[in-house]
Amino acid sequence: MSKLSEEDIEKRLIRFPEWEYHNNAIHAEYEFENFKDCFSAMSRIAFECEALNHHPDWTNSYNILKISLHTHEVDGVTLKDFKLAEAIELIVEEEDE
Known part of the structure; x- marks a missing residue:
């Protein structure tokens, strides 16, 4: 996996506002209605992380989830990070509905 410029x-x-x-x-911060919704999203994201064998640095404080993605092997951002970011976006969108 190559490090992106x-x-x-x-x-x-541009696709990930x-x-x-x-x-x-790459970093994102999400605010949920409550802790339960935040933790539910984190649980669903965890399954995606395992499936992709790629894991975020993240923190949770009540209803706020902060996520940072980078590929440790190349010490930078790769396509793997964007693939996980896309999966995270889909999960968070579903939680908002």
Whole structure:
């Protein structure tokens, strides 16, 4: 898996308005109605992470979920990160419905 250039990352982020690039990773923050909804989303995301064998750095405080993605093996952002970000977006959208 190849590390993406900053230019490639910025182009790809156009499809991910919730995400931004800094500190060599892509980041998003989501606010849910309550802790239960946040934890439910985290549980669903965890299954996607296992399926993709790619795991985020994340924190949760009550109804706020902060996620950072980068590929440790290349010390940067790869297509693997964007694939997981896409799966996360779909899960969060379903939780909002």
